[in-house]
Amino acid sequence: MIDAPQRLLSVAPSPAxxxxxxxxxxxxxxxxAVLGGRVRLRPLALVLVGAAxxxxxxxxxxxxxxxxxxxxxxxxxxxxxxxxITGGYLLxxxxxxxxxxxAAVMPVALVLLVVARLTPAGSVPEDLTTLGRIHIxxxxxxxxxxxxxxxxxxxxxxxxxxxxxKKFDAIAFKDRGAPLEALDRLSHRLIWIGFPIFTAALGxxxxxxxxxxxxxxxxxxxxxxxxxxxxxxxxxxRQVYGWRGRxxxxxxxxxxxxxxxxxxxxxxxxxxx
Amino acid sequence: MSELFVVGISWRTAPVxxxxxxxxxxxxxxxxxxxxxxxxxxxxxxLVSTCNRVEVYGVGKPGADPTGPVRAFLAAQRDLAPGEVxxxxxxxxxxxxxxxxFSVASALDSLVLGEAQILGQLKAAYGVATTAGTxxxxxxxxxxxxxxxxxxxxxxTAIARGAANVSTVSVDLAKRVFGNLTGKSVLVxxxxxxxxxxxxxxxxxxxxxxxxxxxxxxxxxxxxxEIDGIARPWADLEAHLALADxxxxxxxxxxxxxxxxxxxxVTKARRWRQLVxxxxxxxxxxxxxIGEFDGVYVFDIDDLEKVVAANLAERARAAEHAGRIVxxxxxxxxxxxxxxxxxxxxxxxxxxxxxxxxxxxxxTLDQLGxxxxxxxxxxxxxxxxxxxxxxxLLHQPTIALREATPxxxxxxxxxxxxxxxxxxxxxxxxxxxxxVGAERADPASALGQLAEPASSERxxxx
Numbered sequence: 098m099i100d101a102p103q104r105l106l107s108v109a110p111s112p113a114x115x116x117x118x119x120x121x122x123x124x125x126x127x128x129x130a131v132l133g134g135r136v137r138l139r140p141l142a143l144v145l146v147g148a149a150x151x152x153x154x155x156x157x158x159x160x161x162x163x164x165x166x167x168x169x170x171x172x173x174x175x176x177x178x179x180x181x182i183t184g185g186y187l188l189x190x191x192x193x194x195x196x197x198x199x200a201a202v203m204p205v206a207l208v209l210l211v212v213a214r215l216t217p218a219g220s221v222p223e224d225l226t227t228l229g230r231i232h233i234x235x236x237x238x239x240x241x242x243x244x245x246x247x248x249x250x251x252x253x254x255x256x257x258x259x260x261x262x263k264k265f266d267a268i269a270f271k272d273r274g275a276p277l278e279a280l281d282r283l284s285h286r287l288i289w290i291g292f293p294i295f296t297a298a299l300g301x302x303x304x305x306x307x308x309x310x311x312x313x314x315x316x317x318x319x320x321x322x323x324x325x326x327x328x329x330x331x332x333x334x335r336q337v338y339g340w341r342g343r344x345x346x347x348x349x350x351x352x353x354x355x356x357x358x359x360x361x362x363x364x365x366x367x368x369x370x
Numbered sequence: 371m372s373e374l375f376v377v378g379i380s381w382r383t384a385p386v387x388x389x390x391x392x393x394x395x396x397x398x399x400x401x402x403x404x405x406x407x408x409x410x411x412x413x414x415x416x417l418v419s420t421c422n423r424v425e426v427y428g429v430g431k432p433g434a435d436p437t438g439p440v441r442a443f444l445a446a447q448r449d450l451a452p453g454e455v456x457x458x459x460x461x462x463x464x465x466x467x468x469x470x471x472f473s474v475a476s477a478l479d480s481l482v483l484g485e486a487q488i489l490g491q492l493k494a495a496y497g498v499a500t501t502a503g504t505x506x507x508x509x510x511x512x513x514x515x516x517x518x519x520x521x522x523x524x525x526x527t528a529i530a531r532g533a534a535n536v537s538t539v540s541v542d543l544a545k546r547v548f549g550n551l552t553g554k555s556v557l558v559x560x561x562x563x564x565x566x567x568x569x570x571x572x573x574x575x576x577x578x579x580x581x582x583x584x585x586x587x588x589x590x591x592x593x594x595x596e597i598d599g600i601a602r603p604w605a606d607l608e609a610h611l612a613l614a615d616x617x618x619x620x621x622x623x624x625x626x627x628x629x630x631x632x633x634x635x636v637t638k639a640r641r642w643r644q645l646v647x648x649x650x651x652x653x654x655x656x657x658x659x660i661g662e663f664d665g666v667y668v669f670d671i672d673d674l675e676k677v678v679a680a681n682l683a684e685r686a687r688a689a690e691h692a693g694r695i696v697x698x699x700x701x702x703x704x705x706x707x708x709x710x711x712x713x714x715x716x717x718x719x720x721x722x723x724x725x726x727x728x729x730x731x732x733x734t735l736d737q738l739g740x741x742x743x744x745x746x747x748x749x750x751x752x753x754x755x756x757x758x759x760x761x762x763l764l765h766q767p768t769i770a771l772r773e774a775t776p777x778x779x780x781x782x783x784x785x786x787x788x789x790x791x792x793x794x795x796x797x798x799x800x801x802x803x804x805x806v807g808a809e810r811a812d813p814a815s816a817l818g819q820l821a822e823p824a825s826s827e828r829x830x831x832x
Contacts, residue, residue, distance in 0.1 A: 134687075137526050260546060260667050265680045273531070276549030278644055339641025342665045 113155035120149035121207040168233035171363035176213030181241030193275035235298035242291030247353040249284040250346035327352030378425030384458035394419040414506035416499040469700040475516035476523040484529035528688040532681025552576035557614035560621030561589040619655035628656040
């Protein structure tokens with residue numbers, strides 16, 4: 098069953114990958130069960146997330162032994178991005194109860210990992226220089242941090258909606274997750290962390306494109322700039338005009354949507370050669 | 371063996387008018403407990419007296435049923451005829467009593483399911499009983515286990531989740547937005563009783579800078595003094611709205627005070643900081659439209675009641691699971707109690723066996739120490755020692771079996787077969803030279819064979 102896709106892959110998925118897939122799926126099931134009222138499963142759910150994170154890390158290391166760099170392509174970077182998101186979620190869970198966030202993040206991490214491992218690999222570009230690798234690495238970390246900030250914004254909007262509309266039986270209300278102010282503050286801090294990383298990635302990306310003598314007329318380049326502008330605007334608006342809460346969360350999601358679109362365009366380009 | 375009992379009255383069986391007659395003051399508890407253990411067939415006792423229950427948990431003296439005397443005692447303590455409270459007093463014994471204590475500690479028997487106070491009250495009552503010297507090993511173990519069960523129930527179920535009254539719901543909702551309320555500013559508009567209660571809860575949760583404003587400055591001053599706040603003139607309302615994190619409004623105004631135009635000005639000044647408005651007034655003080663502003667959350671009295679109802683419904687659902695935990699734990703405690711009954715027997719049995727083995731071992735060692743022995747002689751001496759110990763240990767049971775009446779012999783033999791995992795039929799089949807016609811199928815005979823060696827062996831060891 099694995100033979101057909103394996104022909105298309107640069108390196109076959111490791112056993113750790115399949116363990117990670119099972120652990121992510123089980124973690125999602127456990128988180129949903131917790132949201133459904135089986136609160137005793139909360140520690141188990143976190144253990145499963147931890148197991149998925151560990152297996153995912155081993156898989157990345159395994160590929161490293163096969164000389165597959167986590168930032169050698171957008172496809173590989175997606176796997177790394179998923180790893181960062183899960184790690185960030187685990188870190189945040191140590192401080193706040195984020196069951197709803199986990200239930201939202203686990204499928205995203207799983208899909209990213211599966212896409213990164215089971216889609217056609219294409220070939221490693223011959224002109225992938227150190228500059229290119231640093232660009233991809235920084236962009237992956239930056240987008241990973243933005244992804245975490247966005248997950249918090251999604252939870253914020255869900256909880257805020259439940260409170261505003263007085264949906265006291267909504268999961269977002271019953272879950273008793275992190276308070277709104279904490280979600281808003283944490284999301285803002287993550288954007289502060291991710292923004293300089295993403296800025297550096299953007300600058301290095303432009304330098305890499307220029308080094309290769311390519312033109313900047315591909316749609317992903319202006320979209321990356323749109324992402325940067327969105328986050329820059331968000332930081333300025335918060336600092337100067339006090340933007341926070343719902344409007345900040347929405348702008349954060351808009352910026353992340355642009356970042357995702359950039360990734361998708363890169364992925365499609367790699368897959369279609 | 372003595373068993374646990376419960377005698378008491380609670381909100382389930384009697385209205386407050388009756389409960390208050392049987393209630394005990396804290397300073398009466400110690401003397402009452404000592405009187406109970408002195409004058410009644412009660413070995414251990416604890417008395418818990420709260421607004422919702424008056425209950426005695428205890429252990430009766432061996433062979434006595436203490437529930438009747440305790441009922442009469444409780445009535446007599448309050449100059450009531452036993453008949454006056456006979457219908458409202460209940461009692462439980464054994465496992466039912468344990469189950470009741472566990473349920474009470476877990477707040478499954480409370481008026482408000484899952485409330486936290488009862489556990490503290492039980493702990494205090496246990497402390498009084500311990501100080502008074504009326505709590506013994508069985509009651510103590512039961513209470514300690516009850517506290518553990520209560521903790522388990524609170525951890526593993528949603529029995530204690532969510533606030534269960536309007537005042538605490540206000541705090542809960544504010545915490546949904548702010549998390550920790552430490553350092554948050556509270557603005558109390560109006561000086562109604564409900565807003566006072568809510569402000570007190572917020573203050574107890576860490577909220578600081580409580581500002582009270584009211585059309586009547588005197589009332590504002592009085593309330594501010596009561597809740598450690600500051601009274602401010604009514605004219606400064608807008609300025610304080612711009613600074614507050616939580617607003618509690620409870621005025622008697624006929625028209626909304628917190629209007630949309632007012633909040634349009636205020637939210638800009640607040641730079642969209644979160645604001646929770648708890649409107650307990652009827653008619654409402656807050657125009658519901660102010661909830662449309664970013665960061666403003668408005669809850670009226672109906673909303674608070676809805677949250678209370680939802681939380682109580684969730685607690686009721688959790689109570690089923692909690693009940694199963696209590697049932698399981700009560701079963702385990704019952705098992706422990708049963709084992710406690712046979713502990714002295716086990717101890718005596720072990721001591722007797724040890725004495726016999728030690729005495730025979732000493733004899734053998736003395737014999738061996740008198741002169742040099744070959745290895746074969748030493749081996750023979752050890753075999754004799756083992757045989758002697760076995761004979762001595764089985765002598766008494768064998769006699770008891772042989773001298774029993776036919777009815778008793780069967781029962782005793784059966785018990786021995788169970789205790790020693792004997793299969794007399796198999797033993798007969800395995801025996802190398804069973805005498806023809808011997809009663810090998812009889813467990814008593816099987817034991818007799820083991821206990822009585824051949825005459826030559828007997829000779830050798832004596």
